[in-house]
Amino acid sequence: MPKPPYRRVAVIGVGLIGGSVALALRQRGLAKRVIGVVRSADRVQRVLDCGVVDEATADLESACGGADLVVVTTPVDSIARMAVEAAQHAAPDALVTDGGSTKAAIVAAIDAHWPTDGDGLAFVGAHPLAGGHLSGPDAARADLFEAAVTVLTPSAATPAAALRRARQFWEGLGSTVVEMSPERHDQLVALTSHVPHVAAAAVAATTPAEALALAATGWADTTRVAAGSPELWREILLANAAPIADGLRRLGQELEAYAAALDAGDGDAIQRLLEEGRQRRDALGS
């Protein structure tokens, strides 16, 4: 049996993404030992009970000591701090990567505070486009990243060798890797993830409670992501504020175009707008 590529992996933040990273590493025989780092000691047992990690602790320093791979999957507002702290304890050649759904602010903060400038220890920002309607380590799945895209967001400070290792890691979990700048990533996910999330929450909030008896599958689908955690999404939206605000105003203009066409009884204009939406929707598939 070949030696696992990673000796000691620290997964900081064991929720859906972190738990799935840990499970996938273990089930694919990619890591000798996976240590989960939790927020506080009272969470250790819960994470152990989920069976996703070999070991769990609230002590980041001891978990990262000697680790050759660190994966930071905490909420976006703490990723940079955790990554820099982990780097101070990890092995000198460790790869540090993350799972944050915004990238520019995180990558810039890490570049600014990174403890070394050698070619060994390095951070490579990543965003696995995986998830679902469930959260927490109980929902973790070893196959979460299969058929998913992971975006890697190297900066000018990213060594080429580290980028290759990060690609190998995320492909090793089953995902398809694409690379782009942190800024480009944030602009695109503002439109594919953050604006749709706000739109879903806004549609839900502007539906009066007494109308819900008439809500069918269309309303349920359109608003589904609004069930996500407001605490987590607050930080995601704040970390990518300008592209999202732009996207929301562009969406507002599109809604006003419909409203104006409805005021004017202009069926052709309405159909043209609907065709544009359907074409883009059909380009994705179900």
Place this chain on the structure above:
Amino acid sequence: MPKPPYRRVAVIGVGLIGGSVALALRQRGLAKRVIGVVRSADRVQRVLDCGVVDEATADLESACGGADLVVVTTPVDSIARMAVEAAQHAAPDALVTDGGSTKAAIVAAIDAHWPTDGDGLAFVGAHPLAGGHLSGPDAARADLFEAAVTVLTPSAATPAAALRRARQFWEGLGSTVVEMSPERHDQLVALTSHVPHVAAAAVAATTPAEALALAATGWADTTRVAAGSPELWREILLANAAPIADGLRRLGQELEAYAAALDAGDGDAIQRLLEEGRQRRDALGS
């Protein structure tokens, strides 16, 4: 075996809803004979091949002759015309009902042109809140109305006996019946169905094609209904223009509230807005 309650049923428009009405009537033993009325003669064979009706024809007059139940499930812009024409040929005590997703304009047009003012032959507007991502008679299901709500929208012209019969019919297909005025129905579905449809189409249209590689389940859910037929939805939106335009402008204000909070970096305001969306979403369930 008890006699089926309906001798001869004409279903005008054999798509997903009409086909499912026909299938449900036959599988539940509620009709002796179900005749599907299609738009043109070249569609007869296709509908027969689906096996949802006993007979299919493009001749509305012959199909409705002697019918004691007529169900009009054509697109909303032709329902009133079809219902009035059907009434001229149906049995003198026939119940005519429909499946249109807008009601005020349809009910008013039918009331204005109804051929009799007796207590026998009568129209009762209905909107079964059933459907899905598929359309056409191939997608018809006998259980489509089970666990669905059907809204009945009586007007001042609706005889009480006809309303009872319409309730019996739609409950007989497995749905839960609620009653409200056509105007109230249209105001509520503007918010639970029409505004979400436009929002989905607008989110899809404002996502650049090059961003779709980063679209994950959130985008797919939020935009799913935008795959619906622009031709059908054009007529639905036009038939309920004012409440939808109001709802879209209210939604636009909500999006602007998020954009302003993002501009200001006001995390508390963002979280408050997200909480409102989640509360309303959670009130529905998955």
